[in-house]
Amino acid sequence: MRMERQGKMLDLVYDTPAPKVFSGAKHDWEVVVGMEIHAQITSNSKLFSGASARFGAEPNASVAFGDAAMPGILPVLNEYCIEQAVRTGLGLNARINLYSSFDRKNYFYPDLPSGYQISQLYHPLVGEGEVLVELGEGLARHVRIERIHVEQDAGKSIHDMDPHMSFVDLNRTGVALMEIVSKPDMRSPEEAAAYVGKLRLIMRYLGTCDGNMQHGSLRADVNVSVCRPGDYEKFRESGDFSHLGTRCEIKNMNSLRFIQHAVDYEARRQIALLESGETFGQETRLYDPDKGETRSMRSKEDAQDYRYFPDPDLLPLEIEQAWVDEIRAALPELPDAKKARFMADLGLSDYDAAVLTAEVESAAYFESVAEGRDGKAAANWVINELFGRLNKDDRRITESPVSPAQLGAIIDLIASGDISGKIAKDLFEIVYTDGGDPAEIVESRGMKQVTDLGALEAAVDKVIAENPEQVEKARANPKLAGWFVGQVMKATQGKANPKAVNDLVAEKLGAQG
Structure with missing residues (x-):
């Protein structure tokens, strides 16, 4: 094609x-x-x-x-x-x-x-x-x-x-x-x-x-x-x-x-x-x-x-x-044209565009989520998270407990750095099960991502200080640096900004080397 x-x-x-x-x-x-x-x-x-x-x-x-x-x-x-x-x-x-x-x-x-x-x-x-x-x-x-x-x-x-x-x-x-x-x-x-x-x-x-x-x-x-x-x-x-x-x-x-x-x-x-x-x-x-x-x-x-x-x-x-x-002038956009537009304007793959246009309700839902947002990110959340959860519960898109506005709000919180991808999945499950405004849920439940570099640096230093043997291994094999990232994420209950933690770990281990 x-x-x-x-x-x-x-x-x-x-x-x-x-x-x-x-x-x-x-x-x-x-x-x-x-x-x-x-x-x-x-x-x-x-x-x-x-x-x-x-x-x-x-x-x-x-x-x-x-x-x-x-x-x-x-x-x-x-x-x-x-x-x-x-x-x-x-x-x-x-x-x-x-x-x-x-x-x-x-x-x-x-x-x-x-x-x-x-x-x-x-x-x-x-x-x-x-x-x-x-x-x-x-x-x-x-x-x-x-x-x-x-x-x-x-x-x-x-x-x-x-x-x-x-x-x-x-x-x-x-x-x-x-x-x-x-x-x-x-x-x-x-x-x-x-x-x-x-x-x-x-x-x-x-x-x-x-x-x-x-x-x-x-x-x-x-x-x-x-x-x-x-x-x-x-x-x-x-x-x-x-x-x-x-x-x-x-x-x-x-x-x-x-x-x-x-x-x-x-x-x-x-x-x-x-x-x-x-x-x-x-x-x-x-x-x-x-x-x-x-x-x-x-x-x-x-x-x-x-x-x-x-x-x-x-x-x-x-x-x-x-x-x-x-x-003819009043005809809606038909599936072939919509699929081509999703691929051209939103950068979707042939597969993703086909999945999202396979039902008129699915296409409408996705377009509402994608409006003003990154199309690929919206497609990933609709196809992988939402469709996957709906299929598990044998529900149609018209029966989704998560509205386009709610899913869009979750994507916005990721884009702004307020929550990580992992926290977003937990947040999605809460919204799917209990409903509510995603931003308010993040505030009320203390789910906001830790982006304070001072706090993150202290957490990284603590993990490095407590694991000298692992430091030596990571110096010999840089791929093992991910272990430190995981420990910091665990210590912060998944709230740490993953990119910031990765950067700090790389910086600290490099300095020690």
């Missing part, structure tokens, strides 16, 4: 990783992964009704007449959901289509009362874009986005409450989704998981999806196929992937770890079939996390099976470029 300046902007330039090679019994193989991600749009109400989109309501408590497909109820488009989708498209460097339209995707299922889903097949709201997926220091892959279309979610069928009955909860029916369709650009299980993680991060920065995979706010359909080394590059140039191995789709993945495991298993399954001479068709599969394997769900449907046609109740959607420009 290298950094290049384009005017005032700093760009991080990455190398592209090699695809992962799977060794079969007869040949080497490579995996090709494409993905369709369903992201719930962050909004108070649903896409075509005023019913609440909030998660966790009692079953069927958030259902408008239109959601339940009551006759005579027409859909009314939620403009804010469209704005959120446009914002997402801009955040993914995608083209915003000023003309789009809605279509009906027809299929029968108990949790879809109308018998169709309103989606966008022919004219999606967002066109082609791209996302940078980092894969370790200096490595990243550019994954192309094919399209983003807006659609409504279906309800939820519940089969495990009673052995003889199934239930339907329509709370999710009509909730606004973005379906983000990628090109088949990912070349390893790790890349597939990292891609979903990066999209989740960008949307959380944008505020367009909360990314909560456990609640179903973000779900991925993962398409997996395998090919011989070199074949992918040939088809990528032409843009025609139809002959690049038979692909199978793994539905409704809601865990980054499971996505990685599922892609790995599915690639190996397909390789074993191909090398044994067996053929297989396109199909939809499910991943069983308990067994760590995929299993067949149904043969893969073609688009024609859904009998798409334009929705007669919704006019085409036409938006103005000026509105798109307003949304």
